[in-house]
Amino acid sequence: MPAETLPSAVALNGISYNIARSFGPAIGGIVVAAAGAVAAFAANALLYLPLFAVLFMWRRVSEPSRLPRERLNRAIVSGVRYIANSPPIKIVLARTFATGLVGGSVSALMPLVARDLLHGGAQTYGIMLGAFGMGAVIGALNIGQIRRQLSGEAAVRACALSMAAPLSRWG
Numbered sequence: 001m002p003a004e005t006l007p008s009a010v011a012l013n014g015i016s017y018n019i020a021r022s023f024g025p026a027i028g029g030i031v032v033a034a035a036g037a038v039a040a041f042a043a044n045a046l047l048y049l050p051l052f053a054v055l056f057m058w059r060r061v062s063e064p065s066r067l068p069r070e071r072l073n074r075a076i077v078s079g080v081r082y083i084a085n086s087p088p089i090k091i092v093l094a095r096t097f098a099t100g101l102v103g104g105s106v107s108a109l110m111p112l113v114a115r116d117l118l119h120g121g122a123q124t125y126g127i128m129l130g131a132f133g134m135g136a137v138i139g140a141l142n143i144g145q146i147r148r149q150l151s152g153e154a155a156v157r158a159c160a161l162s163m164a165a166p167l168s169r170w171g
Contacts, residue, residue: 007147011140018140022133026126095156099163106167 031040070078083089110132114125139159146155 007143011143014140015137018133018136022130022137025129029126095160099160102163102167 114120118124
């Protein structure tokens with residue numbers, strides 16, 4: 001497997017998530033405005049049918065494990081012990097926690113920023129969501145170039161600083 005496969009897959013996942021996050025609420029709002037909330041829920045239910053069909057028709061090949069069965073509580077203890085003894089995993093988890101906490105706070109506070117700081121309404125909030133999503137898509141499309149120019153550590157630091165700079169304006 002080429003070395004660029006995992007970062008490319010992560011970037012593609014980010015693109016799909018952010019496109020859905022940007023355009024999903026807008027499409028949902030159009031459906032609700034045009035046909036009502038019941039139509040939006042009906043469309044959501046109907047759009048799950050292809051997924052159910054694929055999962056129903058999927059013939060997964062199950063390979064028996066070569067390892068003995070492990071009880072759940074023992075597996076959890078083993079996992080925690082592995083993390084406790086792996087500095088690189090601890091660093092990744094700490095960064096993930098910090099980024100998730102800050103990112104979740106930004107998402108949670110965005111409606112208040114749209115209303116109180118920008119004196120806007122739902123349209124301002126929608127524009128902000130779209131801008132966040134498009135910024136993430138643009139970033140994901142350029143991640144390959146960034147990874148070629150910077151080391152992994154430098155790229156993580158640059159991304160953290162680019163996330164922190166606009167947030168410090170509101171702090």
